[in-house]
Amino acid sequence: MKKNWKKILLGGVVLSMSMLVLAGCGSKSSSSSSDSSSTQNIKVWIDTEHVAAIKGQVKKFEKANPKIHVTVKAGSSADALKDVSKDPEKAADVFMMPHDQIGQMADAGLLYPVSKKYTKTVKANNVQSAIDGVTWKNKVYGFPYGVESQVLYYNKAKLSADDVKSWDTLTSKGKLGTNFAEAGANYIFTPLFMSNGDNLYGKNGETVKGTNFNNEKGIQVLDWIAKQKSNSGVVQTNAAALSNLQSGKTDAFLSGPWSKNDVKKALGKNMAVAPYPTVNFGSGDVQMKAFLGVKVYGVNQQTKSPVAAMKLANYLSNEATQKVEFNKNGVVPSNIKAQGLQAVKDDETAKSVMTMSASDHSVVMPKVPEITNFWPQMDSIINDTYKGKIKSSDYQKKLDKVVSVSAKKSN
Amino acid sequence: MAKKEINYKAQKKRTKLLVYAILTIMSVVWLFPIVWIVLNSFREEGGAFVPYIIPKHFTLSNYAKLITDASGNYPFVRWFVNTLIVSVCTCVLSTFITISMSYALSRLRFKLRRPFLKVALVLNMFPAFMSMIAIYYILKALNLAGSLLALILVYSAGAALTFYVAKGFFDTIPMALDESAMIDGANKWQIFTKITLPLSKPIIVYTALTAFMGPWMDFIFAKIIMGDDVKNYTVAIGLYSMMTQTTANSLFMTFTAGCVLIAIPITLLFIYMQKYYVEGVTSGAVK
Amino acid sequence: MFKKYSTEQHITFRELFMKGGLPEKLSFIIMGFSNFANKQILKGLIFLVAEVGFLFWLIRNGIHALAMLQTLGTKKQGLVYNSKLGMDVLQKGDNSMLILLFGIAAILICIVLVVLYIVNLKSARHIFELKAAGKPLPTAKDDLKSLLNERFHQTLMTVPLMGVLFFTILPLLYMISIAFTNYDHNNLPPKNLFTWVGFHNFSNVITGDIASTFFPVLGWTLVWAVVATVSCFFFGVILALLINTKGIKLKKMWRTIFILTMAVPQFISLLIMRNLLNDAGPVNAILKSWGWISKSIPFLTDPTMAKFSIIVVNLWIGIPATMLITTGIIQNLDQEQIEAAVMDGANKFQIFRSITFPQILFVMMPSLIQQLIGNINNFNVIYLLTGGGPTNSNYYGAGSTDLLVTWLYNLTVNTMDYNLASVIGILIFILSAVFSLWAYTHTNSYKEG
Numbered sequence A: 001m002k003k004n005w006k007k008i009l010l011g012g013v014v015l016s017m018s019m020l021v022l023a024g025c026g027s028k029s030s031s032s033s034s035d036s037s038s039t040q041n042i043k044v045w046i047d048t049e050h051v052a053a054i055k056g057q058v059k060k061f062e063k064a065n066p067k068i069h070v071t072v073k074a075g076s077s078a079d080a081l082k083d084v085s086k087d088p089e090k091a092a093d094v095f096m097m098p099h100d101q102i103g104q105m106a107d108a109g110l111l112y113p114v115s116k117k118y119t120k121t122v123k124a125n126n127v128q129s130a131i132d133g134v135t136w137k138n139k140v141y142g143f144p145y146g147v148e149s150q151v152l153y154y155n156k157a158k159l160s161a162d163d164v165k166s167w168d169t170l171t172s173k174g175k176l177g178t179n180f181a182e183a184g185a186n187y188i189f190t191p192l193f194m195s196n197g198d199n200l201y202g203k204n205g206e207t208v209k210g211t212n213f214n215n216e217k218g219i220q221v222l223d224w225i226a227k228q229k230s231n232s233g234v235v236q237t238n239a240a241a242l243s244n245l246q247s248g249k250t251d252a253f254l255s256g257p258w259s260k261n262d263v264k265k266a267l268g269k270n271m272a273v274a275p276y277p278t279v280n281f282g283s284g285d286v287q288m289k290a291f292l293g294v295k296v297y298g299v300n301q302q303t304k305s306p307v308a309a310m311k312l313a314n315y316l317s318n319e320a321t322q323k324v325e326f327n328k329n330g331v332v333p334s335n336i337k338a339q340g341l342q343a344v345k346d347d348e349t350a351k352s353v354m355t356m357s358a359s360d361h362s363v364v365m366p367k368v369p370e371i372t373n374f375w376p377q378m379d380s381i382i383n384d385t386y387k388g389k390i391k392s393s394d395y396q397k398k399l400d401k402v403v404s405v406s407a408k409k410s411n
Numbered sequence B: 001m002a003k004k005e006i007n008y009k010a011q012k013k014r015t016k017l018l019v020y021a022i023l024t025i026m027s028v029v030w031l032f033p034i035v036w037i038v039l040n041s042f043r044e045e046g047g048a049f050v051p052y053i054i055p056k057h058f059t060l061s062n063y064a065k066l067i068t069d070a071s072g073n074y075p076f077v078r079w080f081v082n083t084l085i086v087s088v089c090t091c092v093l094s095t096f097i098t099i100s101m102s103y104a105l106s107r108l109r110f111k112l113r114r115p116f117l118k119v120a121l122v123l124n125m126f127p128a129f130m131s132m133i134a135i136y137y138i139l140k141a142l143n144l145a146g147s148l149l150a151l152i153l154v155y156s157a158g159a160a161l162t163f164y165v166a167k168g169f170f171d172t173i174p175m176a177l178d179e180s181a182m183i184d185g186a187n188k189w190q191i192f193t194k195i196t197l198p199l200s201k202p203i204i205v206y207t208a209l210t211a212f213m214g215p216w217m218d219f220i221f222a223k224i225i226m227g228d229d230v231k232n233y234t235v236a237i238g239l240y241s242m243m244t245q246t247t248a249n250s251l252f253m254t255f256t257a258g259c260v261l262i263a264i265p266i267t268l269l270f271i272y273m274q275k276y277y278v279e280g281v282t283s284g285a286v287k
Numbered sequence C: 001m002f003k004k005y006s007t008e009q010h011i012t013f014r015e016l017f018m019k020g021g022l023p024e025k026l027s028f029i030i031m032g033f034s035n036f037a038n039k040q041i042l043k044g045l046i047f048l049v050a051e052v053g054f055l056f057w058l059i060r061n062g063i064h065a066l067a068m069l070q071t072l073g074t075k076k077q078g079l080v081y082n083s084k085l086g087m088d089v090l091q092k093g094d095n096s097m098l099i100l101l102f103g104i105a106a107i108l109i110c111i112v113l114v115v116l117y118i119v120n121l122k123s124a125r126h127i128f129e130l131k132a133a134g135k136p137l138p139t140a141k142d143d144l145k146s147l148l149n150e151r152f153h154q155t156l157m158t159v160p161l162m163g164v165l166f167f168t169i170l171p172l173l174y175m176i177s178i179a180f181t182n183y184d185h186n187n188l189p190p191k192n193l194f195t196w197v198g199f200h201n202f203s204n205v206i207t208g209d210i211a212s213t214f215f216p217v218l219g220w221t222l223v224w225a226v227v228a229t230v231s232c233f234f235f236g237v238i239l240a241l242l243i244n245t246k247g248i249k250l251k252k253m254w255r256t257i258f259i260l261t262m263a264v265p266q267f268i269s270l271l272i273m274r275n276l277l278n279d280a281g282p283v284n285a286i287l288k289s290w291g292w293i294s295k296s297i298p299f300l301t302d303p304t305m306a307k308f309s310i311i312v313v314n315l316w317i318g319i320p321a322t323m324l325i326t327t328g329i330i331q332n333l334d335q336e337q338i339e340a341a342v343m344d345g346a347n348k349f350q351i352f353r354s355i356t357f358p359q360i361l362f363v364m365m366p367s368l369i370q371q372l373i374g375n376i377n378n379f380n381v382i383y384l385l386t387g388g389g390p391t392n393s394n395y396y397g398a399g400s401t402d403l404l405v406t407w408l409y410n411l412t413v414n415t416m417d418y419n420l421a422s423v424i425g426i427l428i429f430i431l432s433a434v435f436s437l438w439a440y441t442h443t444n445s446y447k448e449g
Helices: A005-029 A048-064 A077-086 A099-107 A116-125 A128-134 A167-173 A185-189 A191-195 A216-228 A241-247 A257-270 A306-316 A319-329 A342-346 A348-356 A371-386 A392-406 B002-041 B061-068 B076-107 B113-123 B129-141 B148-161 B164-172 B175-183 B188-199 B201-217 B221-226 B235-241 B248-286 C013-019 C022-027 C033-037 C041-071 C096-133 C140-146 C152-178 C200-206 C211-243 C251-263 C266-277 C282-289 C303-331 C335-343 C348-376 C379-385 C404-413 C418-442
Strands: A040-047 A068-075 A094-098 A143-149 A151-155 A176-178 A234-236 A252-255 A271-274 A278-280 A285-287 A290-299 A362-364 C078-082 C087-091
Touching: A040 A048, A040 A077, A040 A306, A048 A068, A048 A306, A048 A319, A068 A077, A068 A306, A077 A094, A077 A099, A077 A290, A094 A099, A094 A306, A099 A128, A099 A290, A099 A371, A116 A128, A116 A143, A116 A306, A128 A143, A128 A290, A128 A362, A143 A306, A143 A319, A143 A348, A151 A257, A151 A348, A167 A278, A176 A241, A185 A371, A191 A216, A191 A362, A216 A371, A216 A392, A241 A252, A241 A257, A252 A257, A257 A271, A257 A348, A271 A348, A290 A306, A306 C087, A319 A342, A342 A348, A371 A392, B002 B248, B002 C211, B002 C251, B002 C266, B002 C303, B061 B076, B061 B248, B076 B113, B076 B148, B076 B164, B076 B188, B076 B201, B076 B235, B076 B248, B076 C152, B113 C152, B113 C418, B129 B148, B129 B221, B129 C096, B129 C152, B129 C404, B129 C418, B148 B201, B148 B221, B148 C152, B164 B201, B164 B248, B164 C348, B175 B188, B188 B201, B188 C152, B201 B235, B201 B248, B221 B235, B235 B248, B235 C266, B248 C251, B248 C266, B248 C303, C013 C022, C013 C096, C022 C033, C022 C096, C033 C041, C033 C096, C041 C096, C041 C140, C096 C152, C152 C418, C200 C211, C200 C418, C211 C251, C211 C303, C211 C348, C211 C404, C251 C303, C266 C282, C266 C303, C266 C379, C303 C348, C303 C379, C335 C348, C348 C418, C379 C404, C404 C418
Parallel strands: A040 A068, A040 A094, A176 A234, A176 A252, A290 A362
Antiparallel strands: A094 A290, A143 A290, A151 A252, A151 A271, A278 A285, C078 C087
């Protein structure tokens, strides 16, 4: 048997390659300097639709801070957790994200807590609900730049402002296109439980064992959802909501400020906006609630230049930028002063969102990490209840399961 | 007798008509989605969902939007070039690798050949999602993450385990050819290059075609490697990134235009090469 | 001629050490020494460089990487207040995930070196034996030459196998290891460390509360894989027979029509199908406008209907490939055999049943098995068409149409329970591996290889 010449070669190559791998890994774990003398490079992830608006603001920021160089890249705020956790070192220094990912991202060490100085700024300039949204375990983890909640868009030609004040008149006089039966129903209809007095993760939204849907009131809500199946004023619509609105198949639609321009396209001058109606679960009219979301700039904990990154995040969430975002993308400001601008006050959608953002109209979306267990469970229960797949005698059992799953720490 | 003949003929004609009818119906079903994509790419009005098939207004602006990249976020031409580079390189490398592997495993005899065949069979059966993150970090350690080279490397590395079809083909070439050449004093390298390869055109084309098409279709793994490097995206990641929740409605027609543009070269290639493709797959066991 | 396995007797390494001279003895410590002593400079150099490089790496990174593997890290990432900057500053800690990955890489490197070390000893022994027999030693040129002949397989396979080692085996080992850790949404790096937990996750999946999701999903995965594979095969063969019916004109055109669909990337055709079959999509719209239905058919939103739709859409994707291959087989059929059968009075159906079909089955068997395995792992169709939906209140993190593999994807991307995902991955792996090895050893089509 001859010697394996080639195996030797192979071994050599493999060894050197592997050493490259390991050397590469070894040398990474070194510095995280916050050197402020030379030029600092900051990368920021912006939702594609917002890139144009933000680029202008970034230019102004760079002019004011010549030592900071900012690269704007298109990102996806909804995937912030996924994208940042894949490789925090390569992720952006500053990124857009929804506030409900703050809990999980902070616990995983992906978010930089906002420094004392900026914490004061954030608290001084924003509405309370936005501050609640970015606070996690008594620390502020992000810079709010907008609030959003679902509102009721409707067709003025078919429904009057009085008609849309209660669910019953709304669905008896017109047709509401909404989604009970498909994925995503959890976002729209979970707050029904809170409308009826139940809690999701406690009153503050941070108590892991604070969900109490499995009571009398919770069953009332499921009963009500099951009844909507036979309500001819409720049309199950998901992806086609906008085209249904346009074709006149439906007259109203629950969605957030992000749909404003699309609805305008669909309804033209007949577009009207209102806060959510009241709803009757059997014991009198109560305000139908929605989830309140806060749009946030997060700072990556692994950033090489935390000072510069926070400066930028602060700039991108200040009054001036919020004004630009409102004008160009319809983002409803979280900044108190920006909310007071005449243009914002005159905007019907913004006005409704601002009404909705008060605590009697909405619930700040909880940010406990355990909510990832809760979502799919809730989604399927709303879907199945609406479709009549769950017997009313099983409601208690299903809600018990939701509550136990929602508090599950680990598997 | 004559009557029977006529009956037989009539029946044959009926059968033929029936076959034509079935084929026509099936063709319509198969072509419908494709025609619909093409029609959508010329549609001017509406969003992702419209309750009709034929657009009310035809336009070329979807294509124009794609090619000029007015928004600066979707550099389609660049993506197209990237994909072309990746797929050509992958095609060359993986064809080389697959053919080498399958030839060695089919024609040469060495220790551990049979165990290796079995191990290779099952190695690819692990769901790839979590290994993707691992591969990403390996590439990052090699300083390659986010580059086209990384894609080429990974796609080609995968080719080492996809040798079964080609091996089946080589198995059918008679050993006698090799033996007579060896008697004439040829070494194995010469047998491989001068005798086996010239006989293997169908399988080479098949392998190359399969390898070439891969990069046009992969949207998950490529995205993990590329991350936020939009300029290095391939068309598959790029087009898929247009279909996020917030953009799906407004960019749907642009998306279909992109689909048409990438389907054209692959379709042409496929139609042109289908003869070899069939031979490559079947000849392994037919002869 | 091809079976030249060495049958000669070698002395053991212990004998080599006892009997050999200084160069042989030193080869046990300094790799390649015997080659140097016998003027095989190049070869000796490669051994030596490998050893020195390895030791250098071992001291610099290797020992650390291997030692960390035991605990997967002990130092947590933290924030320390820096009064100069007026803010917290990051103190990096250990990253369990990277420790695990590169620890496994380090083990692989050690294995490679052990292999090299044995090769080195064999080389020393070979030199020793040749010299004892009084034969000339091969020169570097001889060695290179043999790479194109006796050891041609090494020339062909080395580079590809390197790729396999780094891009398939290493990630695979990493993935398998995760199943034995508590890498879930409560222990996400970089801030948190995760550690070894033994078989805890397995018992959780098989008997714990995850089991109520696992077994139904497994059931649907198997049903789907079998139905999808068999239906594509069956209808593909029928289509090929139709096109190849005697007297049908424009055969090539018909074929091309169906082949068109193979050339459209799957993610496109599936996204389009999803749109077409939407409750508000064109298909429902047309049926309504024709007055065939009054309410939208819930193609993808009703659990049973969705399963059915998925299988039908999969037919759309899968039939052309089978058709193409079957056509190739039909055209290559032994015509004499068929004519002989006709002479004997066999009708068309009999010919099909006893000649055509067995041949098709024989040729297609390996690809059918591959398709079956592929369907067990068919991510695209489910993910792009229904995303696993519609939701199912009885499951944990899965929908009614989720396969094991898409559920696994959800677990990594949405709930970030990597450990559970890995367990499911291992179970899928065992399932497919056992099946395909069984098929490999029990079907005729594989036997000749």
